[in-house]
Amino acid sequence: MIVKPGLKTFLEYETPFYLASKGSTIAVSLQLNGGYPGKISEPFAIKDDDSSPPTGSDDDGEKMILNIGRYLQTVELEVIKK
Secondary structure, eight states, X not given: OEEETTEEEXXXXXXXXEEEOXXXXXXXXXXXXXXXXXXXXXXXXXXXXXXXOSEEEETTEEEEEEEEESEEEHHHHHHHHO
């Protein structure tokens, strides 16, 4: 098991899945424009009470945070990336 802050990765039948700890949600960051439009980050955990806006800007351009839920299979992540 690989432990990330608030996010655990498990293997079930050789298929990895992510599970967010209590009080957090799995999310990914989507690059909307800039140098790498369409790029999707690796899953990460955010706190349920995080009130930051779903979009923001930085040096790479505009990004959007997509909240997924508490459980995510890598197969579902690939569908999101497509």
